[in-house]
Amino acid sequence: MNILLTGATGFIGRAIALALLEQGHRVTACSRRPQCLRLESPLLTPLALDFAEADQIENWLPHLQGIDAIVNCVGIIAPGPRQSFQQLHSQSPIALFRAGAMAGVRKIVQLSALGADDQAASAYHVSKKAADDALRELSLDWFVLQPSLVYGPGGRSHALFQALAALPVHLLPEGGKQMLQPIHVDDVAAAVCRCLQPGCAGRRTIALVGPEPISYADWLQGLRLRLGKSRASAWRLPQRYAAIVAGCGRALAEPILSRDNLAMLRRGSAADPAPLIELLGRPPRSAKRMFADDASQAERWHAHLYFLRPLLGWSIALVWLWSGITSLFFYPHQASYALLAATGINGIAAPLTLYGLAALDIAMGLATLARIRLPALLLCQFYIVLGYSLVVACRLPEFVFHPFGPLLKNLPFLLCLLVYRIVEGERP
Incomplete structure (x- = not known):
């Protein structure tokens, strides 16, 4: 038939x-x-x-x-x-x-x-x-x-x-x-x-x-x-x-x-x-x-x-949102400018970078919650975090050897981004 x-x-x-x-x-x-x-x-x-x-x-x-x-x-x-x-x-x-x-x-x-x-x-x-x-x-x-x-x-x-x-x-x-x-x-x-x-x-x-x-x-x-x-x-x-x-x-x-x-x-x-x-x-x-x-x-x-999949997405969004909000409202701006200066960013470029990166972090968090082109978004986030990490490792090596491991903790976050990208790709 x-x-x-x-x-x-x-x-x-x-x-x-x-x-x-x-x-x-x-x-x-x-x-x-x-x-x-x-x-x-x-x-x-x-x-x-x-x-x-x-x-x-x-x-x-x-x-x-x-x-x-x-x-x-x-x-x-x-x-x-x-x-x-x-x-x-x-x-x-x-x-x-x-x-x-x-x-x-x-x-x-x-x-x-x-x-x-x-x-x-x-x-x-x-x-x-x-x-x-x-x-x-x-x-x-x-x-x-x-x-x-x-x-x-x-x-x-x-x-x-x-x-x-x-x-x-x-x-x-x-x-x-x-x-x-x-x-x-x-x-x-x-x-x-x-x-x-x-x-x-x-x-x-x-x-x-x-x-x-x-x-x-x-x-x-x-x-x-x-x-x-x-x-x-x-x-x-x-x-x-x-x-x-x-x-x-x-x-x-x-x-x-x-x-x-x-x-x-x-x-x-x-x-x-x-x-x-x-x-x-x-x-x-x-x-x-x-x-x-x-x-x-x-x-x-x-x-x-x-049920961990949606929780993983929320936690990734929270990391981005909290990073941006903290940079804008809680962490002392002078301390942020000192860190930027150590990476070679001074003068008018310092506040532009600080506010620009904070806005980028918040945008990444909101986009994750809204699931906007999620596979491409997560890959973009992976490269942003990797770039952050490499710059800090080269310019601020004290964070590499810090006892709290602030830079080393980016490694599991990078893996979380890849894992979430994979599991979201499996959605019907």
């Missing part, structure tokens, strides 16, 4: 793309950044198209000629500056589905979410349901697949749960009794492939869930044991305090931590696995089997560094 796959560079989309290619389908992989697909196959055709700008039927019709089926995997866990639930989960998918019906597409598979039903309350679920309902109105074969928590290598939510599991204390909203039914990403991909087989009758809504539910508390403890740690202390977190903790997600640059997602967790995410077992012809894999496997060293590192 010729298949148009949207969201092909995402966690679920990439797994589905691989499965479709393995089955010999021709895949037009639609993504905002197709260069991130990192797949090579003569059966694969990348298509650069931004869902945020494709909310009209006319945006899709030129790309649907000769397409037999559509698989929509686009989804965001939290809205951003250019990405809203309404746009990405409702308007653009509805335009795509209607364009597909006009172009003669035979099947459409929509990756929705468990909970996108008549009881949907969160903006995430409501926006997914709007697209699901629009698809159900079309006179073609459709499948609305509603996964619970999807886990597997590369999953962002899975990485967050592992980071939460690695903490010495598990803060559990309402005791962590909420029931989840995690499903492996490979089973999601297998379900999509099964829906596309000619003999599979459509016009169905199917929950994609694991074979048995597990409580949120047990899920975290299982992930923790997989990381090679003993069981963590569990503290029940009343709802009002859980909402405060969830509200810290923006400060931690972690969109999954939000009050809306807390509400979805409170609702739970479990369903009868029988329809999926019938679809696959086998039970999906149990998430509990994963707990018996040892996590890789990379997973353990990632879990422990997950």
